[in-house]
Amino acid sequence: MKQNEAVVRFEHISMQFPGVLANDDICLEIRKGEVFALIGENGAGKSTLMNILYGLQKPSAGALWIKGKRVEEFDPRIVIDQGVGMVHQHFMLVPSFTVAQNIVLSREPRKHKIFFDNAAAEEAVRKLERDYGLTVPESTPVEEISVGLQQRVEILKALCKGAEILILDEPTAVLTPQETEELFTVIRGIVREKDMTVIIITHKLDEVMAISDRVGVMRKGRLVGVHETRDVDTRMLASLMVGRPVLFEELERSGTPGAPALRVEKLCVSDQRGLPAVRGLSLELRAGEILGIAAIEGNGQSELIEAITGLIPIRSGRVEVLGKDVTGREPGEIREAGLAHVPEDRLATGLSGAATVAENLLVGKQREPRFNRFRIHQDRRAVRSYAEEVYERYDIRGAGVDALAGEMSGGNMQKVVIAREFSFDTPVLIISQPTRGVDVGAIEFIHSRVMEKRNQGAAILLSSADLDEVFRLSDRIITLFEGEITGSFRAGEIGKEELGLYMTGSRRQGGTAE
Numbered sequence: 001m002k003q004n005e006a007v008v009r010f011e012h013i014s015m016q017f018p019g020v021l022a023n024d025d026i027c028l029e030i031r032k033g034e035v036f037a038l039i040g041e042n043g044a045g046k047s048t049l050m051n052i053l054y055g056l057q058k059p060s061a062g063a064l065w066i067k068g069k070r071v072e073e074f075d076p077r078i079v080i081d082q083g084v085g086m087v088h089q090h091f092m093l094v095p096s097f098t099v100a101q102n103i104v105l106s107r108e109p110r111k112h113k114i115f116f117d118n119a120a121a122e123e124a125v126r127k128l129e130r131d132y133g134l135t136v137p138e139s140t141p142v143e144e145i146s147v148g149l150q151q152r153v154e155i156l157k158a159l160c161k162g163a164e165i166l167i168l169d170e171p172t173a174v175l176t177p178q179e180t181e182e183l184f185t186v187i188r189g190i191v192r193e194k195d196m197t198v199i200i201i202t203h204k205l206d207e208v209m210a211i212s213d214r215v216g217v218m219r220k221g222r223l224v225g226v227h228e229t230r231d232v233d234t235r236m237l238a239s240l241m242v243g244r245p246v247l248f249e250e251l252e253r254s255g256t257p258g259a260p261a262l263r264v265e266k267l268c269v270s271d272q273r274g275l276p277a278v279r280g281l282s283l284e285l286r287a288g289e290i291l292g293i294a295a296i297e298g299n300g301q302s303e304l305i306e307a308i309t310g311l312i313p314i315r316s317g318r319v320e321v322l323g324k325d326v327t328g329r330e331p332g333e334i335r336e337a338g339l340a341h342v343p344e345d346r347l348a349t350g351l352s353g354a355a356t357v358a359e360n361l362l363v364g365k366q367r368e369p370r371f372n373r374f375r376i377h378q379d380r381r382a383v384r385s386y387a388e389e390v391y392e393r394y395d396i397r398g399a400g401v402d403a404l405a406g407e408m409s410g411g412n413m414q415k416v417v418i419a420r421e422f423s424f425d426t427p428v429l430i431i432s433q434p435t436r437g438v439d440v441g442a443i444e445f446i447h448s449r450v451m452e453k454r455n456q457g458a459a460i461l462l463s464s465a466d467l468d469e470v471f472r473l474s475d476r477i478i479t480l481f482e483g484e485i486t487g488s489f490r491a492g493e494i495g496k497e498e499l500g501l502y503m504t505g506s507r508r509q510g511g512t513a514e
Helices: 046-053 076-081 099-103 118-132 147-160 177-194 205-211 234-242 301-308 331-337 346-350 357-362 380-393 410-422 440-455 467-473 496-503
Strands: 006-017 020-031 035-040 061-066 084-087 165-169 197-201 214-219 222-228 260-270 276-286 290-294 316-321 339-342 428-432 459-463 476-481 484-490
Touching: 006 046, 006 197, 020 046, 020 197, 020 222, 035 046, 035 177, 035 205, 035 234, 046 061, 046 165, 046 197, 076 084, 084 147, 099 118, 099 147, 118 147, 118 177, 147 165, 147 177, 177 197, 177 205, 177 496, 197 205, 205 234, 214 234, 234 440, 260 301, 260 459, 276 301, 276 459, 276 484, 290 467, 290 496, 301 428, 301 459, 331 339, 339 410, 346 410, 357 380, 357 410, 380 410, 410 428, 410 440, 440 459, 440 467, 459 467, 467 496, 476 496, 484 496
Parallel strands: 035 197, 035 214, 084 165, 165 197, 290 459, 290 476, 339 428, 428 459
Antiparallel strands: 006 020, 006 061, 214 222, 260 276, 260 316, 476 484
């Protein structure tokens, strides 16, 4: 095929689920040799469209063409053979397998047609490395390599299967600035030298501007525009996504930090395998400030927060909330001491998908006298009135407080968790990944609520894989590497590129984050 010819063509594609029209009459051409960005709010239909392209779902109506041939059977195995590959946001790798074993998975070379040929697998991977300029440690188990390298493994795995059209779902969600730039260099290289097509699904509009040739915007299941990237800017794209101006202006800060509200002293915590995850870490958080944690995934930030909030045991060290020792206490006791927690995984630990929105909003308050009649049975009218008030105040959108939480979009699930935890009005807030997988309109709303809490005097510990978010919200920033604090900075003291060096352990400071 020639440069700029359509390698993918969606013709009047619609996808109907029960009660939801996920894709509505979409017509779109994606060209050979381009980087095409697909953006939209949560629930806009972009993932559904890419699932159709990858053969995971069959459209209700319309036709799909790949490299000039109409797709008759929607099956990933068939679509992969037609040259489509996909790297999912959550990597599909086997941690105990080596890099080479993961890359050739399902296409394993065999000795005598029976035994796995490891030497041949590693040689096949080295050939891919030479062909595409991607270097990986072929014989190292995946569980021992960085997130950035794991992403390279996923890309090579797709290329090993002959991908000419590569779909990347939120590819920079857990990468440092350096790893992001390395990824972009890889993308530019394979597009330029191999004439491949790369489709990126992302929420990061600055990255859309940096890497894409064209950008498609989806809203409420419809494709509302396709633009040459050079003809748009981030504000225009954000407005197209949500159907209104999105301003992301400087957040208003007021007040000065007060007395210490959270203290962590020489904390040591193990991970699920029993290996050290947090190593003698100390920090202090004051009322009326936001302390941001910047770290590559898997460097102890999750274990730190789970230990502070009572979700996992502490090997040694001490945690104080408002001067009270809560080391090793149950989560309910720690909440009563004055700490609320927005967990990083809204589906696993943030809410119950099988419960209604109202029931999720009530968790932690269900025993309060105002929600119980004579301490015998629940006052449903009071519960509903409370839930509807919180639902409106936090701009939660969906089928109402009686709908199941699991049927909502990811952004609205996140708003339910934040609304519940913020409604406790505790002096200390622990917030993990507040906007992971959340669209630009919801990000704007959540950020304003976080800053509102800070200005009201709450002490907030923020952990986010999004460095833009850490920089935007934090008064101070600490970096973690292998469970230790490598740097502590006040807002404005350091840039993202330099911060990335502390996140990888290339640079270190001494001392405590106070």
